[in-house]
Amino acid sequence: MGKVMSDNWCKIYDAANSLEAHSLKGMLEAQHIAVQLSGEGLGSAVGELPANAVEVGLWVRDFQQSSAQRLLAEYEQADQTAWVCTGCGEQNGSQFELCWQCGRDRAAGS
Numbered sequence: 001m002g003k004v005m006s007d008n009w010c011k012i013y014d015a016a017n018s019l020e021a022h023s024l025k026g027m028l029e030a031q032h033i034a035v036q037l038s039g040e041g042l043g044s045a046v047g048e049l050p051a052n053a054v055e056v057g058l059w060v061r062d063f064q065q066s067s068a069q070r071l072l073a074e075y076e077q078a079d080q081t082a083w084v085c086t087g088c089g090e091q092n093g094s095q096f097e098l099c100w101q102c103g104r105d106r107a108a109g110s
């Protein structure tokens, strides 16, 4: 059986909420990876449930799975090394050198 580009989707991630799901989706799509979300949208009745009540699955095509997982791993890595601004206490991703909230330099120290 040869490997063909299939249209099979596989779930690669469970986002904690819709907000995270959409931010990850945007990140992956920026890398030309098609993403579908599951778990939301059943109730388009926005407002009836808190946004974080439902886990949202991220689905990508089989052949893009490894690329997507690598990007997600980088994302999680960045998340783990987030730093806390000594000026305002805001958490910033490791990719930011300045606090996105108050603009304080990461290296300003305490």
Ligand SMILES: [Zn+2]
Pocket: 085, 086, 087, 088, 089, 090, 099, 100, 101, 102, 103, 104
């Ligand atoms: Zn700050």
